[in-house]
Amino acid sequence: MTSLQRQKIAFALLFLANLLVIVPVGLIVFIIIQKGWPAMTWQFITDIPRQGMRAGGIFPAIVGTIYLVSGAIVFALPVGLLAAIYLSEYAKDNLLTRIIKLAIVNLAGVPSVVYGLFGLVLFVSFCKFGASILSGSLTLGIMILPIIITASREALESVPHVFREVSLSLGASKWQTIRHIVLPNAIPGIITGTILGIGRAAGETAPILFTVAAFYLPRLPSSVFDQVMALPYHLYVISTQVPNVDPKITYGTALVLLILVLFVNLIAIIIRARFRKKKKW
Amino acid sequence: MVKIDIQRLNIWFGAAQALKNITMQVKKNEILCAIGPSNSGKTSFLRMLNRLNDLTLSFRMSGSVLLDGRDITKIDIELIRKKIGMVFAMPSPLPLSVFDNVAYGVRMSGVRNKHSLEEAVETALKQAYLWQEMKDRLHESAFKLSGGQQQRLCIARTLAVQPEVILFDEPCSGLDPISTAKVEEAMLKLKKDYTIILVTNNVKQAARVGDRTAFFLTGELIELDQTEKIFTAPSDRRTDDYIRGRFG
């Protein structure tokens, strides 16, 4: 066999490996859309679950997920952004900085169910927030912190260094330089990172299992100390814990969750692409 | 009259010494040119004066630099940068409109009043001979200007904060001959109100605009004298070699 023939075979196998990944992804999305679409009625989206979650809609779960994600962002965005500013603008090349970077990597790697345990002891028990939107949001917020820090830091560091020098040379202070020159030019990247964090938070189940999620709660929460239903947990519940649920409803729930997460990711991709075209330097 | 007095200045970046034992004075209202091959330390010298070297983490110095008799490392860093302005090598407008570029430094020093800002911008643009071209384009992005216009905009931006000394770091390195001539013309007119230090790779430019010229080589100040003397009868042979293009 010549080396060119060998190359042909090797490349064909490598291509095949990609098909092994891509085809199932396509199939999964296709199956969910095909089987979930018939459930997608206005009533399904806006009604409460009925008959022990075997009929009706998923409105409380959608609302719950939106609350949880908003809460997570309210906490994680300011902390994450300031942490990113520290790393990109203030941190020196020393041991502390290395430890911070390692901590971020580790925070990103902690299993999601361990976040759940942590949220349970710290927020639910120790801070006495109970199983509540507040506990769940804070837990999710800490979980998406590394995503926001990493994306924002990249965005900040991509602002050309000369802009900072120019601003400082005109007598602006360091903070003025960050506030008026660095931040405005990093905003698209920061938004993209935040949206990716939203997508992640919306789809996670394990961190909210013990901190907020309600098995069945067919009304909307009235304060941050209330429990809520959440889409991913609801999907878990009706597909494993409740017998004899019409597959149309489970697939429909999966489809709503999938659309929500993919829509959020799509927005991030569009912002990123638009910004690349418009980039001024 | 001495504007800047530099005594036994040494600069290091990590282990590498960028400037070695420099002692010199800059006089008020002169154009002092610094020439020398790359890595001769002339840019580190310039960035020392408005303390931009402080941004580099490995930077260390010894000796003293006095502005009007006061040690620049003991004056508030933002004040020193207002008093000693800088024009960078490549035209480097901020990603803002023409107006906002010129108004930037003024705004940062706390001026909010719209009328004062407009006045400051107009004055600065006039001083940089850019007002006629810019008065109808004030709200366009600065990136839409030509290279020469951008560089004069950067000069206007520096003038707007009313500095006493202006540092030019190879300001014409990216420009065509006509734009270069305009920038040089601006510099010559500015010297009656400002003290100017010009770092340039272009020896002829030093000959055209410099009152005095300093020659740097590998971190040392080889010679500082009247420009005419440097170019006709330098006292050090290395200066002569450099000017005649034998190295660098």
Place this chain on the structure above:
Amino acid sequence: MRKIKEFIIEKLIFFCGLASIFFVILIFLFLLKEGLSLLTIVGPFEFLAGKSWYPISEPPQLGILPLILGSLFVTIGAAIISVPIGIACAVYIAEIAPAKIKEVLKAGIELLAAIPSVVLGFIGMMTLVPWVKNLFDIPTGLTAFSGSIMLAFMAMPTIVSIAEDALYSVPKSYKEGALALGATHWQTIYRVILPAASSGIVAAVMLGIGRVIGETMAVMMITGNAAAIPKSILQPVRTLTATIAAEMGETVVGSEHYFALFAIGIVLFVISFAINVTSDFFLHKDQRV
């Protein structure tokens, strides 16, 4: 006035900069606080190597060996499937694919990364599990094998994207040098580019495995959750993560069972910490030289 404001802001920035360290330590401390109480009931050896997990019997038997083996079976299975395929994908995307196909493949893998694990678990239950049951003609398709396939799939985005970055960071001159010497593109890839990117690829594999060990929902939904020592990969198993997720809701706060679940949390935290620190070392190895 402005100076004071800026001083406060800069202090705030510094404290937020430290937030990640703070949270990592906080997570560890709170896990220890609850989990270490277990040591007063069972010794560490008894806990890690005990063969039975019957947390609600009287007295409870709290040995997590079956759970460790469950995680191990699923993880090894997933690694065997995902490592070769993942690296192959990365090589194809980074080195061979024409621009258009590359865009499609990358978008597909990003799409996979975005799908929530509970959705993948659900789809696995509906499609993969019956398929495995019929294929091997076994009583249930909820097995370690199903879990391995699903997790291999879920580790793919991590492995592919990090390995791809490692391949891109190989200097162009290496490749051009090899091609100039008359090597074919494929010879260049496996003799020059793959070895040069090896430490990044090791990191990619480790982080992929980290993802697999930490994965909770999908694995809980399709591995059958039997807390017994598995003898074959075609049996139901229960992983460390699934145990916490499935049982925490039913424990009494302060009970032995509750402490034991936190102790499992410590084990998971330590594993993920070790994996991340080591892979970080591999990722930055070349930069330090």
